[in-house]
Amino acid sequence: MxxxxxxxxxxxxxxxxxxxxxxxxxxxxxxxxxxxxxxxxxxxxxxxxxxxxxxxxxxxxxxxxxxxxxxxxxxxxxxxxxxxxxxxxxxxxxxxxxxxxxxxxxxxxxxxxxxxxxxLQLKARLEHLQKMVRQSGSGIDKIAVPTSQGFEFIEIKDIIRCESDGNYTRIFFINQSPMLVSRTLKDFDELLEDQNFVRVHQSHLISLKYLRKYVKSEGGYIEMQDGTQITVSRSRKDELLNKLNFLTFN
CATH class of the missing domain: 3.40.50.2300 (Response regulator)
Structure with a gap:
């Protein structure tokens, strides 16, 4: 749209x-x-x-x-x-x-x-850049995001979380203002899947590096280092716990 x-x-x-x-x-x-x-x-x-x-x-x-x-x-x-x-x-x-x-x-x-x-041309160039990044190995430290002028390369280590905003994604950083990017959260989920990120909700992708705590009560939610609290959806709970190597009991 x-x-x-x-x-x-x-x-x-x-x-x-x-x-x-x-x-x-x-x-x-x-x-x-x-x-x-x-x-x-x-x-x-x-x-x-x-x-x-x-x-x-x-x-x-x-x-x-x-x-x-x-x-x-x-x-x-x-x-x-x-x-x-x-x-x-x-x-x-x-x-x-x-x-x-x-x-x-x-x-x-x-x-x-x-x-x-x-x-379409910008999307194709971005997908090509992302493909090249994936092929370069797991030691990558930046990703390319589209801007009106071309692309901006951002440090993965500075990303706290990504939040869906319709067909866009809002990226939150540890040391700068949020950035709205014309890519879906699904795109970032795929791009960052090997970078210690986990999808905890349909609308939220987080960096485990900045996870402050996980609270099991009230259906389960997490708190990030920036103070943001995010509900963990039922369908994503097991994936989060597996990533954290938590042992759950029925």
Whole structure:
């Protein structure tokens, strides 16, 4: 699923684009629409999304100024405007694409197809990197995760846990802020299966290195070194205990 945000000071424009996307592109989910750029700023800062369809000429804050205020770069921007003279400047802002109003369905289809192709290429490159890492032996100490610019290599020893967030995974570290990655928890489970990680719940993968305690009461839960408490699902309990070499009694 591709999560999309629409920003345009003209309500008719956001509504029309919303209708087009929902009618023609089943893999698109419009998660937010804004007709006031200042109101959109906080949402953009705090939430994950894949594509931003952004008008340029808007009162109070134009599209270029809005992008300068957003302190993140894990998304692609498609400028949507009635003025083609902004095209050169838009691509200087690393725009993924540029659509003229009124938005033509063929142009929109090409834009979405290009984005999907880019995602597939990134996925293929990441899978290749992961395969190379696995083949290099058990002494690996880093994994590659996709970003909007390519890949970032992170130290396995710094990962406390991974938590599912839909089709994404949020990685928690011992010494830095969490990172939201466009890969499923299943992908990380497979990648880290030989690195002393264990899946304790459908939504949680933990590093045994940072496990503080396991409590059998109340159905069973664990506590990590960062204080996070996670319920151990019944179907995952035996795997956890086997990894810890615990002896259980009926």
């Amino acid at each position: 591709i999560e999309v945000v629409l920003i345009d000071d003209e309500k008719d424009s956001t509504e029309t684009l919303d209708i087009l996307l929902k009618a023609k592109f089943p893999d698109i989910q419009v998660i937010a629409k804004f007709n006031e750029p200042l109101a959109a700023l906080e949402f953009l800062q705090k939430n994950h999304f894949d594509l931003l369809f952004l008008d340029i000429e808007m009162p109070t804050l134009n599209g270029f100024d809005l992008l300068r205020e957003v302190q993140k770069d894990d998304f692609e921007v498609v400028f949507v405007t009635a003025y083609d003279q902004f095209a050169l400047k838009a691509f200087k802002y690393s725009a993924f694409d540029y659509l003229l109003k009124p938005v033509d369905l063929e142009d929109l289809t090409t834009c979405i197809a290009k984005y999907e192709e880019k995602k």
